[in-house]
Amino acid sequence: MPLLETHLLQTHRELRLAHLALSMMTVGYVWQEGERETVKVLPRSLSVPFCKVSQTLGLPPVLIYADAVLANWKKRDANGPFSMENLELLLTFPGGESVRGFFMVTLLVELAAVPGLKSIPDVINGVHNNDVAVVTKALDVVSQAIDSIKQTLKLMHEYVDPSIFYGIMRIYLSGWKDNPLMPEGLVYDGVQEKPMEFSGSSAAQSSILHCFDELLGVQHEGSSGAFLRRMRDYMLPSHRHFIESISSRLSLRSFVLQQADEHLTHTFEQCVASLVDFRNCHINTVTRYVTIPASRAKQLSANKQGLAEELDIIRRAPTALEERGTGGSGLMTFLKTVRDKTKYASISQCTTGNQVLSDLSMTEIQKI
Numbered sequence: 001m002p003l004l005e006t007h008l009l010q011t012h013r014e015l016r017l018a019h020l021a022l023s024m025m026t027v028g029y030v031w032q033e034g035e036r037e038t039v040k041v042l043p044r045s046l047s048v049p050f051c052k053v054s055q056t057l058g059l060p061p062v063l064i065y066a067d068a069v070l071a072n073w074k075k076r077d078a079n080g081p082f083s084m085e086n087l088e089l090l091l092t093f094p095g096g097e098s099v100r101g102f103f104m105v106t107l108l109v110e111l112a113a114v115p116g117l118k119s120i121p122d123v124i125n126g127v128h129n130n131d132v133a134v135v136t137k138a139l140d141v142v143s144q145a146i147d148s149i150k151q152t153l154k155l156m157h158e159y160v161d162p163s164i165f166y167g168i169m170r171i172y173l174s175g176w177k178d179n180p181l182m183p184e185g186l187v188y189d190g191v192q193e194k195p196m197e198f199s200g201s202s203a204a205q206s207s208i209l210h211c212f213d214e215l216l217g218v219q220h221e222g223s224s225g226a227f228l229r230r231m232r233d234y235m236l237p238s239h240r241h242f243i244e245s246i247s248s249r250l251s252l253r254s255f256v257l258q259q260a261d262e263h264l265t266h267t268f269e270q271c272v273a274s275l276v277d278f279r280n281c282h283i284n285t286v287t288r289y290v291t292i293p294a295s296r297a298k299q300l301s302a303n304k305q306g307l308a309e310e311l312d313i314i315r316r317a318p319t320a321l322e323e324r325g326t327g328g329s330g331l332m333t334f335l336k337t338v339r340d341k342t343k344y345a346s347i348s349q350c351t352t353g354n355q356v357l358s359d360l361s362m363t364e365i366q367k368i
């Protein structure tokens with residue numbers, strides 16, 4: 001393949017499309033032989049343009065969520081609705097209709113979050129203006145949006161076959177950091193001699209949950225917090241800056257405690273409960289698409305004969321990735337820690353005996 005020139009790429013849309021195309025070619029090249037004989041060097045015809053385009057966009061040279069989900073769709077009928085039937089992928093990898101299902105359901109989850117994201121500036125302005133009614137109304141929209149992303153996530157079960165996801169698709173979402181299949185990372189030939197390490201594509205790179213966490217004051221610490229913070233390096237710079245601007249401008253939780261308004265407190269609590277609910281629903285999804293197929297694969301590894309097609313697909317999945325998410329996390333421990341930290345954002349977690357925090361003095365509240 002000739003070295004591709006990038007100087008004609010001018011607009012943001014052109015650059016994003018180039019990043020998507022180069023990242024898809026890269027994962028195709030790296031994972032074409034599955035977990036056997038993993039590639040160690042990315043040829044310069046790919047690595048040089050990929051790194052140039054990535055640098056211009058402020059993104060890492062690897063397949064990220066902003067490629068696979070956010071930039072990878074078109075409407076079949078341009079005037080038609082944003083619906084599963086009317087959406088298709090621009091670029092894909094092995095896995096057939098399940099790949100379309102996986103990325104398009106995730107895109108619909110992003111769409112379902114939009115009213116909630118749009119309400120965040122209203123919450124911030126309402127807090128600054130001490131306007132309880134405005135904050136309560138905006139938080140109500142946030143809570144409904146979180147409920148709606150949970151309902152949309154459930155569509156995954158309708159459109160994505162767990163054995164195809166686990167046995168065929170997952171490896172293409174994997175990266176070369178914290179991945180036992182590529183412990184040394186990947187050399188980007190013509191860019192630098194030392195191998196580079198990048199995480200694979202994961203919805204942990206979506207800005208929506210990061211935004212809601214910052215808004216509600218959910219604190220992720222330790223290794224799970226570090227993982228989530230690192231995932232922000234895989235987001236579009238504008239998304240990363242928006243998330244950071246939420247936390248720097250607001251302490252919603254202190255405002256809710258100070259106001260001690262029943263309706264406001266209830267709405268805030270509703271948002272936290274919805275977020276916990278979403279994370280529980282997501283854990284169920286991960287159980288269905290990763291944990292169960294992984295344990296089936298283990299059982300089947302000894303039995304090589306007479307397998308139904310579905311079981312054979314699962315058995316072909318890379319064994320090294322059984323315990324890991326595509327972003328490289330330690331999967332269930334990580335997801336449950338993140339869910340539990342969400343629960344701590346609840347105001348009712350701040351009770352001392354029967355005394356609710358809003359009954360405490362301001363000095364005591366500020367110490368919390």
Ligand code: HEM
Nearest residue numbers: 106109202203204206209279286289325326327328329338
């Ligand atoms: C078949 C569907 C899905 C599977 C198997 C799945 C799997 C995972 C896994 C294994 C992780 C751990 C991080 C990693 O190493 O990648 C993760 C994290 C995460 N996923 Fe998913 N995921 C799915 C769909 C989605 C969708 C549609 C969303 C919505 C945008 C989503 C949002 C998240 C978030 C926000 C995290 C970070 C943890 C958190 O904030 O709770 N996932 N996912």
